Amino acid sequence: MSKIKLNAKVARILTHHMIALNMGSDSGVAVGASAKLLQINEIKDPDSGEILGIVRVPILNFRVTHVQPKLSVATVTDYQDQKGSVTFSGRRLKEITDDFTDAGRNLILVTVGDQVQIEVEASPFDDEPPF
Structure with a gap:
């Protein structure tokens, strides 16, 4: 089955490891579902100041752990090498702050409003014509 990408936004920072979308x-x-926090970079021409385009850079990975009809909660899945919050495996998760x-x-x-891309399974009917 194919995947589609949804563009969500951070609705609230819940803990150092969890966000609401x-x-x-x-x-x-x-x-x-997997999710990626994106850094949005507007690229301008250094001479004219004209906006050349936008580059979205993934900066942190999450996994959706709770879902309601209009919101979801995602938990950090990336690990760090330095001191931080220790998981059961002894590895340290990266932490977030607002x-x-x-x-x-x-x-x-x-921050609230940051863009998050969620990858979800496509419905088998997404590619079919309406009639």
């Missing part, structure tokens, strides 16, 4: 089962999101003064090497800045 503004899409849920009504949009096709299911528990286990305070830019805390952001740095060990904490990744996430």
Whole structure:
């Protein structure tokens, strides 16, 4: 089955490892879906200032762990090498913060409204004509 990408947004930062997203089962999101926090970069011509385009760079990976009709909760799945929050396996998950003064090497800045791309299974009917 093929996958489709949904463009959601961060609705709230819940913990140092969890975010709430503004899409849920009504949009096709299911528990286990992968998600990526994207950094949106507007590229301008250095001479003219003309906007040349937008580049979306994935900066952090998540897995959807809870779904309601209009929202979902995603948990960080990326690990770090330095001190941080220890998981059961002894590896440390990367952490998020909504305070830019805390952001740095060990904490990744996430704000409400940041774009998140969720990869979901396509319905078998998505490619079929309506009649």
